[in-house]
Amino acid sequence: MARLEVGDKAPDFTTETPNGPVSLSDLLAKAEKGVIVYFYPKAMTPGCTTEACDFRDARLGDAGYEVIGISPDPISKLQSFADAELLDFPLGSDPDHEILEAYGAWGEKKNYGRTVVGVIRSTFVVNPDGTIAEAMYNVKATGHVARVTKNILV
Template sequence: MSERLQPGDTAPAFTLPDADGRQVSLADFAGRKVIVYFYPAALTPGCTKQACDFTDNLGVLADAGYEVIGVSPDKPEKLAKFREQEDLKVTLVGDPSKETLTAYGAFGEKQMYGRTVTGVIRSTIVVDEQGAVERALYNVRATGHVAKLLKDLKIPTD
């Protein structure tokens, strides 16, 4: 079981390929707030809902000073298909080795349909301008999560 991050922890550094195969690093966003969200798989119903919710609220988040990065174990080709099919605007990166997922506590044992399985734990980590964890949310729901996050971060939506 990977360790879960706590507020005040330094967010683990990462460099992962995006949907176009370009390398994206957390360091690229130094001095800006970043929402790093972890989801199990592109092109699945819950993950699509979550990615679309982030895309729909990207302007509101950007106005409040937040960047958004979605991380899954998918390869760039699948991420590109996901982005095109759903017209996503969020930055999607792939972590097939699951090293970043594990470093963020977003990979491990979870309950699914009453059974314990090992996989991606749907999680959202808010990283501040200095690279420290501001919020660490684990086992979040795909539906309604972005609205709740906006409320928790006190970001006005109108």
């Protein structure tokens, strides 16, 4: 699994969302300062809900950033998640793990002491020119968004 580093070109992608397809290129075209792409294991679970609500509450759009969350969940579950938590950013579905793998966010990880293959909770800040400004792997859901915003809102 190749990991992205600061300065690398962010892999472009198009993902289905409850409101239709969204691409990194489209988000970059709308973003003044960049795009935050975050990968999470499963909608409507405690950690993923905390993280999504923290991104919502950070109001990063007001600071010039577009946000997208991506998981392997089906569109119907993403719609329920977005509706239940009043999320104001798109949630993308990546059931074949193509986008997750391109960002190094799919692979072996420890889960309750066992090695499993799955989503590695990760966040990327993509500059307007499409390069990686921040690449954060194996992040914890709680408090993570505060660290992201501290790094970019200076």
